[in-house]
Amino acid sequence: MKPLPILTINLLDVKIPANSSLMTAFLNGMRDVAVENQVLFESEGIPADIFHNDKIAYSGIQFTNIRGSASITAVGPKEVRALELWYEIFRKSIRNPEQNTLIIKEQFIGQxxxxxxxxxxxxxxxxxxxxxxxxxxxxxxxxxxxxxxxxxxxxxxxxxxxxxxxxxxxxxxxxxxxxxxxxxxxxxxxxxxxxxxxxxxxxxxxxxxxxxxxxxxxxxxxxxxxxx
The missing domain is CATH 3.30.70 (Alpha-Beta Plaits)
Incomplete structure:
Protein backbone atom coordinates (compact mmCIF):
# COMPACT_ATOMS: atom_id res chain seq x y z
CA MET A 1 0.00 0.00 0.00
CA LYS A 2 1.43 3.35 -1.06
CA PRO A 3 1.08 6.33 1.28
CA LEU A 4 -1.93 8.50 0.47
CA PRO A 5 -0.81 12.13 -0.03
CA ILE A 6 -2.94 14.82 1.61
CA LEU A 7 -2.31 18.53 1.16
CA THR A 8 -4.01 21.36 3.05
CA ILE A 9 -3.54 25.03 2.18
CA ASN A 10 -4.85 27.52 4.72
CA LEU A 11 -5.15 30.98 3.17
CA LEU A 12 -4.95 32.94 6.40
CA ASP A 13 -5.48 36.33 4.75
CA VAL A 14 -8.49 35.22 2.70
CA LYS A 15 -11.39 35.83 5.05
CA ILE A 16 -14.69 34.17 4.31
CA PRO A 17 -17.68 33.67 6.64
CA ALA A 18 -18.74 30.16 7.53
CA ASN A 19 -21.61 30.46 5.08
CA SER A 20 -22.24 27.58 2.71
CA SER A 21 -23.36 29.83 -0.17
CA LEU A 22 -20.09 31.80 -0.13
CA MET A 23 -18.09 28.63 0.35
CA THR A 24 -19.88 27.10 -2.62
CA ALA A 25 -19.07 30.18 -4.70
CA PHE A 26 -15.38 29.89 -3.78
CA LEU A 27 -15.32 26.21 -4.75
CA ASN A 28 -17.07 27.02 -8.03
CA GLY A 29 -14.43 29.69 -8.62
CA MET A 30 -11.68 27.11 -8.14
CA ARG A 31 -13.35 24.91 -10.73
CA ASP A 32 -13.60 27.88 -13.12
CA VAL A 33 -9.84 28.42 -12.82
CA ALA A 34 -9.25 24.78 -13.77
CA VAL A 35 -11.61 25.07 -16.75
CA GLU A 36 -9.90 28.27 -17.93
CA ASN A 37 -6.55 26.48 -17.69
CA GLN A 38 -7.85 23.16 -18.98
CA VAL A 39 -4.85 22.50 -21.23
CA LEU A 40 -2.45 22.86 -18.29
CA PHE A 41 -4.47 20.59 -16.02
CA GLU A 42 -5.14 17.93 -18.63
CA SER A 43 -1.47 17.89 -19.66
CA GLU A 44 -0.86 16.37 -16.23
CA GLY A 45 -3.76 13.96 -16.52
CA ILE A 46 -6.06 16.00 -14.28
CA PRO A 47 -9.68 16.57 -15.40
CA ALA A 48 -10.79 20.18 -15.20
CA ASP A 49 -13.89 19.25 -13.17
CA ILE A 50 -11.86 17.65 -10.38
CA PHE A 51 -12.77 20.52 -8.03
CA HIS A 52 -16.41 19.50 -8.06
CA ASN A 53 -18.25 16.82 -9.97
CA ASP A 54 -21.55 15.23 -8.95
CA LYS A 55 -20.28 11.86 -10.21
CA ILE A 56 -17.32 11.80 -7.82
CA ALA A 57 -18.01 9.27 -5.06
CA TYR A 58 -15.63 10.96 -2.61
CA SER A 59 -14.75 14.61 -3.21
CA GLY A 60 -10.98 14.79 -3.01
CA ILE A 61 -11.00 18.61 -3.02
CA GLN A 62 -12.55 19.93 0.18
CA PHE A 63 -13.11 23.56 1.09
CA THR A 64 -13.88 24.86 4.54
CA ASN A 65 -13.56 27.78 6.93
CA ILE A 66 -11.04 27.72 9.78
CA ARG A 67 -11.21 30.64 12.20
CA GLY A 68 -12.69 32.81 9.47
CA SER A 69 -10.09 31.96 6.81
CA ALA A 70 -10.32 29.83 3.68
CA SER A 71 -8.87 26.33 3.90
CA ILE A 72 -8.61 23.82 1.05
CA THR A 73 -7.65 20.16 1.43
CA ALA A 74 -6.73 17.77 -1.37
CA VAL A 75 -6.82 14.00 -0.81
CA GLY A 76 -5.07 11.76 -3.34
CA PRO A 77 -2.19 12.24 -5.82
CA LYS A 78 -4.20 13.84 -8.65
CA GLU A 79 -6.14 16.00 -6.23
CA VAL A 80 -2.95 17.19 -4.52
CA ARG A 81 -1.38 18.10 -7.86
CA ALA A 82 -4.58 19.89 -8.90
CA LEU A 83 -4.50 21.99 -5.73
CA GLU A 84 -0.82 22.77 -6.26
CA LEU A 85 -1.55 23.97 -9.81
CA TRP A 86 -4.51 26.04 -8.62
CA TYR A 87 -2.39 27.62 -5.88
CA GLU A 88 0.34 28.55 -8.37
CA ILE A 89 -2.26 30.28 -10.57
CA PHE A 90 -3.88 31.91 -7.53
CA ARG A 91 -0.56 33.39 -6.35
CA LYS A 92 0.13 34.86 -9.80
CA SER A 93 -3.30 36.49 -9.90
CA ILE A 94 -3.15 38.43 -6.61
CA ARG A 95 -1.33 41.65 -5.78
CA ASN A 96 0.50 40.27 -2.78
CA PRO A 97 1.53 36.67 -3.52
CA GLU A 98 3.38 36.43 -0.21
CA GLN A 99 0.23 36.29 1.86
CA ASN A 100 0.17 34.46 5.17
CA THR A 101 -0.36 30.87 4.16
CA LEU A 102 -0.09 27.65 6.13
CA ILE A 103 0.67 24.54 4.06
CA ILE A 104 0.30 21.12 5.68
CA LYS A 105 1.42 17.89 3.99
CA GLU A 106 0.45 14.45 5.22
CA GLN A 107 1.31 10.93 4.07
CA PHE A 108 -1.29 8.44 5.31
CA ILE A 109 -1.06 4.66 5.56
CA GLY A 110 -4.08 2.93 7.06
CA GLN A 111 -3.56 0.22 9.66
Missing part, protein backbone atom coordinates in the same frame (compact mmCIF):
# COMPACT_ATOMS: atom_id res chain seq x y z
CA UNK A 112 -5.78 -2.07 11.69
CA UNK A 113 -4.74 -1.75 15.33
CA UNK A 114 -5.08 -3.95 18.40
CA UNK A 115 -6.46 -1.13 20.50
CA UNK A 116 -9.32 1.26 19.81
CA UNK A 117 -8.56 4.85 18.82
CA UNK A 118 -10.89 7.71 19.71
CA UNK A 119 -12.33 10.20 17.24
CA UNK A 120 -15.10 12.74 16.86
CA UNK A 121 -16.92 13.93 13.75
CA UNK A 122 -17.96 17.57 13.40
CA UNK A 123 -21.29 17.97 11.59
CA UNK A 124 -21.20 14.71 9.69
CA UNK A 125 -24.03 14.79 7.16
CA UNK A 126 -26.20 11.71 6.73
CA UNK A 127 -28.22 10.74 3.70
CA UNK A 128 -31.82 11.91 4.02
CA UNK A 129 -33.23 8.39 4.20
CA UNK A 130 -30.88 7.47 7.04
CA UNK A 131 -31.84 10.62 8.90
CA UNK A 132 -35.52 9.68 8.59
CA UNK A 133 -34.72 6.14 9.71
CA UNK A 134 -32.97 7.42 12.84
CA UNK A 135 -35.89 9.73 13.65
CA UNK A 136 -38.16 6.69 13.80
CA UNK A 137 -35.92 4.64 16.08
CA UNK A 138 -37.23 4.25 19.60
CA UNK A 139 -34.10 3.84 21.74
CA UNK A 140 -30.49 4.98 22.02
CA UNK A 141 -29.08 1.51 21.42
CA UNK A 142 -30.78 1.33 18.02
CA UNK A 143 -29.58 4.84 17.10
CA UNK A 144 -26.01 4.02 18.11
CA UNK A 145 -26.19 0.82 16.07
CA UNK A 146 -27.38 2.69 12.95
CA UNK A 147 -24.70 5.37 13.31
CA UNK A 148 -22.05 2.68 13.78
CA UNK A 149 -23.10 1.01 10.54
CA UNK A 150 -23.02 4.33 8.70
CA UNK A 151 -19.56 5.20 10.03
CA UNK A 152 -18.29 1.70 9.29
CA UNK A 153 -19.42 1.94 5.67
CA UNK A 154 -17.86 5.38 5.22
CA UNK A 155 -14.58 4.44 6.89
CA UNK A 156 -14.19 1.20 4.95
CA UNK A 157 -15.04 2.89 1.65
CA UNK A 158 -12.44 5.59 2.31
CA UNK A 159 -9.74 3.11 3.28
CA UNK A 160 -10.33 0.83 0.29
CA UNK A 161 -11.36 3.19 -2.53
CA UNK A 162 -9.38 6.29 -1.64
CA UNK A 163 -6.43 5.15 0.48
CA UNK A 164 -5.93 1.88 -1.43
CA UNK A 165 -5.85 -0.25 1.70
CA UNK A 166 -6.29 -3.99 1.19
CA UNK A 167 -8.71 -5.44 3.71
CA UNK A 168 -8.80 -9.22 3.77
CA UNK A 169 -11.73 -11.40 4.74
CA UNK A 170 -10.09 -12.08 8.11
CA UNK A 171 -9.42 -8.40 8.84
CA UNK A 172 -11.93 -7.13 11.37
CA UNK A 173 -12.90 -3.46 11.52
CA UNK A 174 -15.01 -2.37 14.45
CA UNK A 175 -16.72 0.96 15.15
CA UNK A 176 -18.25 1.89 18.50
CA UNK A 177 -20.37 5.03 18.97
CA UNK A 178 -20.22 6.50 22.48
CA UNK A 179 -22.43 9.56 22.14
CA UNK A 180 -23.79 11.93 19.53
CA UNK A 181 -25.40 15.32 19.06
CA UNK A 182 -28.05 16.00 16.44
CA UNK A 183 -27.63 19.46 14.87
CA UNK A 184 -30.72 19.23 12.68
CA UNK A 185 -30.51 20.09 8.97
CA UNK A 186 -27.58 21.86 7.31
CA UNK A 187 -27.22 23.22 3.77
CA UNK A 188 -25.39 21.25 1.08
CA UNK A 189 -23.73 22.21 -2.21
CA UNK A 190 -26.89 22.57 -4.29
CA UNK A 191 -29.02 24.26 -1.66
CA UNK A 192 -30.51 21.08 -0.23
CA UNK A 193 -30.38 20.19 3.45
CA UNK A 194 -29.22 17.04 5.21
CA UNK A 195 -29.20 15.92 8.87
CA UNK A 196 -25.95 16.75 10.69
CA UNK A 197 -24.47 14.87 13.64
CA UNK A 198 -21.46 15.24 15.90
CA UNK A 199 -20.45 11.69 16.78
CA UNK A 200 -17.94 10.52 19.37
CA UNK A 201 -16.69 7.09 18.37
CA UNK A 202 -13.78 4.69 18.54
CA UNK A 203 -12.45 2.28 15.94
CA UNK A 204 -9.56 -0.12 15.55
CA UNK A 205 -8.13 1.53 12.43
CA UNK A 206 -5.89 4.55 12.07
CA UNK A 207 -7.44 7.51 10.27
CA UNK A 208 -5.73 10.54 8.71
CA UNK A 209 -5.41 13.75 10.69
CA UNK A 210 -7.16 15.42 7.78
CA UNK A 211 -10.26 13.39 6.99
CA UNK A 212 -13.92 14.08 6.32
CA UNK A 213 -16.69 11.51 6.18
CA UNK A 214 -20.34 11.51 5.14
CA UNK A 215 -22.08 13.73 2.61
CA UNK A 216 -20.93 17.12 1.23
CA UNK A 217 -17.31 16.72 2.34
CA UNK A 218 -16.41 19.20 -0.43
CA UNK A 219 -17.91 21.89 1.83
CA UNK A 220 -15.96 20.77 4.87
CA UNK A 221 -18.65 18.72 6.58
CA UNK A 222 -17.81 15.57 8.51
CA UNK A 223 -14.37 16.62 9.76
CA UNK A 224 -12.83 13.84 11.87
CA UNK A 225 -10.95 14.98 14.97
CA UNK A 226 -8.45 12.78 16.80
CA UNK A 227 -9.11 12.57 20.54
CA UNK A 228 -6.41 11.55 23.00
Missing amino acids: ITKEYLNYKTDSLLLKSEIGHEIENLQNQFAIHDRLEKYLYGNIKAFLVRVAGMEIGEHDYISVKVHKYKNHGLKSTFHGGKLPAFDIYFSTNVTLPHTLRLGQAVSLGYGNVVHIE
